[in-house]
Amino acid sequence: MKRLTILAAVMVLCVGAWGVFASGGDSQTPSSQVGPDGKKLDEVGYNPSAAAQLAESTRIMLGERTLKDYHKKIHQNGNNCQLCHSGEAPTAPPDDANCIRCHGTPQQMAKVTAKLERNPHNAPHYGTYVPCTTCHKEHQPSKVLCADCHSFTFENFKK
Amino acid sequence: MLKAAGIAAGSVLFSQMTVTESKASTLKSDYWDREFDVIVAGSGFAGCAAAIAARREGASTLVIEKMPVFGGNSAINGGAMAVAGSPLQKEKGIEDSVELMMADMLKGGRGTNHVDLLRVVCAGTAEAFEMTKEFGVKWKDVLLQFGGHSVQRTCQTVNFTGGDITIPLMEGGIKLGAIYKNRCKLEKILTDDSGVITGVLVRENYDFPNEESGVLRRYKINRGFVACTGGFGNDIPFRMMQNPTLDDTVGCTNHSGATSESFHALLAVNAAPVNTASFQLGPWASPDESGFGYAPQFNQQAAFPYGIMVDIRDGKRFVNENADRKTRADAQLKHCKDETGKIYYPVAFCSEPGTVKSPTVKYALKEGVAWKFDSLEELAAHFGIPLEPLKAQVKRFKSFVAKGKDEEFGKPIFDFDRSMYLDKPPYYAMRAWPKVHFCQGGVNINTKAEVIHMQSRQAIPKLFAAGEITGGTHGESRLGSCAIAETLVMGTIAGKNAALNKARSRKGE
16 A cells, blocks of 8 residues: 555656646746646656656665666666656656657668678567567666577677 | 646645546446457457458458567468468379368377367368468478378478468458457456447456556447367466376477466356367477477477487487377376486488488577487487497487388488488487477367357357467377367457357347
């Protein structure tokens, strides 16, 4: 029950931060907006104070999450859950749409790795339909799906 | 709603209330999150075929898949399909028939097959094969003859994998209007007070295998639920409940999602179980790689037919290396363990000419699954096999090849392949150990793919199943390349009948 309560708090905080921005109706001048706690939102509607609370609640709920060095800068050292998880409670893998914004579509990624002996982004078993987070994990060691059956490895794959 | 929530942000009391409310609405029996005519669980061969068939009958169709990736075990399958009376057979003048395919499968199944289902499957293969081509599946222009088949009737996809089939069929289904939803797990089949199926409870945003991830949702079903959820070969505790010898020392060629929850959900609505303790083991797998890997092709096409497999403790053979799957796997499990349960993985090896039919040996060598040795001494030292008995065994086998007759275990020696048999170094070797490959058992269905109630022995209204989750078609032991045949034929029948179930489900209301 305690976990549920915290989960709910997290969800409401998420919806809250997102809700104010969405209902503000004027996304052109977000700098003038204030969050539910009376503090200002930044350019992308991100409320550092609310987000920090959210991150703290999440840490209490799920325990300390590991973070990957190469993403620390963009999610403010783990304080911006929304960046990947959108308005949802960060209890489920995020939608690919949030990865695609920076990394390109699966089709584009397949072209990037097209010269490898085995193209992980266009495998004969799954084509380009593998969700990013199947292999690439932020909060646990990354592991390629191929490794369930095959022992070949990818040199540039970040663990 | 968003605004209201925004104002209340931070209020723990308020959030507690919302949780209580939403939890209550989720469990209320008249509340539905979504509604479809047909819901298919599983996105392998059977599920893809069912979705296409249901859409063609005009039913709104949702396919749910618990894993992040679509395709289930079918996506990692070898892409070989047995077809009785294919255009390729006609072109090559090979005479085949539904009856002949049935006879082969009955022999493999040791006579315990459900013959009515077997007939429907064999009779439907030619049409199912044409359906795959209609959706753009590309087949090689060759026919193969797998173990237990009396003629060449197996077709092979261009990349040797089931993904060549699941990807185009999924795209085809989506084009026809089916919705595919991943990370959505079947939790429970919901019924009303009179026991009639009303919908399913699912877990959205499921993060396999975390059973606490995601959220529960109720989906209403108007016409039919089609279970195409595959086998449970990778569910070790459940597998051991059925057969305690299949513990975690026995590997599995299946994908990690081949677990038994959907089977439990079907039993909970009184589906009749068939043959649940019967697991097919693949004797050609390797303990040096996980899953299916490369070993099966090397062993099946090189070491087993043209070389020998020996017990590392005495350097002697212990089974006909080319017997059927069940005979070989049973022998490995019996001979290569001591009283304490310690396993001594047997070693299979052949000479270089024996490897010409095995295109994957180069990968197996590269990835440490196979080894190359320049002498028997080297081979014996590497695996710790006593040298003199091993030399004697090789000498005996060579004499059998010269005579054209295996006097020890009766393995067929083909005169036309004589140059490929075990002879001179270098030797190619790998360790062979059976892995769980296929669930012979599952739920009982009739020829309309309706699931049978275990007490009334009548079809359970609105409940259909197809593929590896069903049992009976293959009896005790399935022949290679008959799984795609079965799943595509029965999946199509299940999807079509679920969609056509409109009249009856209305009458039931």
